[in-house]
Amino acid sequence: MDNVLGSIVVPKEIITDVKKNVGNFEEFKKNIAGHADQNTTNLLDAILCGAVQLGSSDVHIEPQEDKARLRIRIDGILQDAVFFSQDLYHHLLSRIKLLSKIKLNITDKPQDGRFTMIIEDLRIEIRTSTLPAEYGESIAIRILNPKSLIQIDDLGLRQDLYDIFLKEIKKPNGMIIVTGPTGAGKTTTLYAFLMKIQSPEIKIITIEDPIEYHIQGVSQTQVAPEKGYSFSEGLRSIVRQDPDVILVGEIRDLETAKISLQAALTGHLVLSTLHTNDAAGTIPRLIDLGAEASSVAPAVKMVVAQRLARKVCQECVELSKSSPEELHEIKSVLKGLEGKFGLPKKLDNVKLPKAKGCKACGNDGYKGRKGIFEVFLVDADVEKFILTNPAVSAIKDMLVKKGMITMYQAGLIEVVLGETTLEEIKKVISDE
Numbered sequence: 298m299d300n301v302l303g304s305i306v307v308p309k310e311i312i313t314d315v316k317k318n319v320g321n322f323e324e325f326k327k328n329i330a331g332h333a334d335q336n337t338t339n340l341l342d343a344i345l346c347g348a349v350q351l352g353s354s355d356v357h358i359e360p361q362e363d364k365a366r367l368r369i370r371i372d373g374i375l376q377d378a379v380f381f382s383q384d385l386y387h388h389l390l391s392r393i394k395l396l397s398k399i400k401l402n403i404t405d406k407p408q409d410g411r412f413t414m415i416i417e418d419l420r421i422e423i424r425t426s427t428l429p430a431e432y433g434e435s436i437a438i439r440i441l442n443p444k445s446l447i448q449i450d451d452l453g454l455r456q457d458l459y460d461i462f463l464k465e466i467k468k469p470n471g472m473i474i475v476t477g478p479t480g481a482g483k484t485t486t487l488y489a490f491l492m493k494i495q496s497p498e499i500k501i502i503t504i505e506d507p508i509e510y511h512i513q514g515v516s517q518t519q520v521a522p523e524k525g526y527s528f529s530e531g532l533r534s535i536v537r538q539d540p541d542v543i544l545v546g547e548i549r550d551l552e553t554a555k556i557s558l559q560a561a562l563t564g565h566l567v568l569s570t571l572h573t574n575d576a577a578g579t580i581p582r583l584i585d586l587g588a589e590a591s592s593v594a595p596a597v598k599m600v601v602a603q604r605l606a607r608k609v610c611q612e613c614v615e616l617s618k619s620s621p622e623e624l625h626e627i628k629s630v631l632k633g634l635e636g637k638f639g640l641p642k643k644l645d646n647v648k649l650p651k652a653k654g655c656k657a658c659g660n661d662g663y664k665g666r667k668g669i670f671e672v673f674l675v676d677a678d679v680e681k682f683i684l685t686n687p688a689v690s691a692i693k694d695m696l697v698k699k700g701m702i703t704m705y706q707a708g709l710i711e712v713v714l715g716e717t718t719l720e721e722i723k724k725v726i727s728d729e
Contacts, residue, residue, distance in 0.1 A: 360433030471598030
């Protein structure tokens with residue numbers, strides 16, 4: 298790699314080699330093994346370029362007693378790629394630290410760094426993290442590929458959700474919260490919302506930790522706790538900039554929650570994320586942080602909980618008759634939804650997709666991922682109910698009675714429609 302204007306440029310020969318020889322994970326493993334005896338720079342180029350080619354979100358290099366393991370995450374699943382000698386691991390560690398501008402001589406403390414990788418005309422942000430472990434420093438490399446940014450039309454939403462999202466994000470004020478665990482695609486969804494509503498007539502400001510993707514025409518700012526620039530501090534300044542739309546990367550504390558809610562009540566559309574297990578848990582979580590129910594109830598307009606499920610590979614998928622147990626579960630969970638959302642009017646003869654595996658999916662049976670969503674709107678009834686400080690279970694019961702499609706129901710709809718497997722849904726969503 299050559300240093301150009303503070304960025305790292307991948308040589309053409311590496312790009313050509315990867316494009317020609319890396320079409321799936323098995324080919325990635327062979328390609329890396331073939332580069333293992335080359336210089337460290339070329340090896341790291343091949344690892345990162347190959348990971349980008351496969352749409353990997355992160356790369357992990359983990360030292361063990363007598364070797365080091367390289368793993369990459371594809372469609373949310375970590376997979377072993379190759380094992381290196383300890384000697385080669387130390388060369389890679391030094392190279393990564395050097396590129397990331399983190400200290401080479403500090404090995405007993407965690408460190409974070411970053412650099413930009415340029416592959417032809419594509420600029421990719423790379424975030425690095427080193428962590429002291431038993432046999433050396435464990436390295437995590439996060440790949441923030443702008444090609445991961447997708448429009449709302451490409452989220453693969455059910456039509457009912459697409460219509461709801463479109464209506465809510467065009468409202469002038471209120472708060473929209475997207476919730477779920479790390480890696481559930483929350484940022485992707487929020488960025489899709491921003492790209493849809495972005496126009497010269499409105500001012501959008503974000504405060505993030507860190508800025509993951511750069512969106513043209515949006516003012517993006519990044520927290521810097523070491524300089525005293527936190528979410529709450531940044532939000533105070535942002536509100537004074539007279540924005541129409543504010544994106545808060547995550548609500549972590551009472552101060553951020555209060556300012557966000559206040560902004561939503563005073564003419565701003567506020568988008569943010571929270572860590573909760575389901576949509577219903579969002580309201581009690583805000584109140585647990587110390588926010589007043591009297592602010593939460595009128596401010597929050599829509600809550601979206603989401604997970605990412607792997608899509609079954611359409612090249613090799615097999616449809617097979619569901620077992621009596623599977624059929625019973627599908628019929629009981631989807632009772633009352635027959636004939637809606639593309640489901641058949643009768644679920645008696647449902648054939649379920651099975652992951653098989655072929656060259657196209659690297660013998661995995663799955664290729665790509667899609668969001669599974671649980672959504673509710675805060676109407677007058679829900680607003681009154683929030684004021685009584687109800688438990689999560691009570692909120693969920695009320696929302697289901699009002700017609701909310703639960704996460705598990707949403708997952709099973711995708712199974713019946715042939716998008717994913719029952720096994721995958723059970724893995725990413727706990728059944729009710």
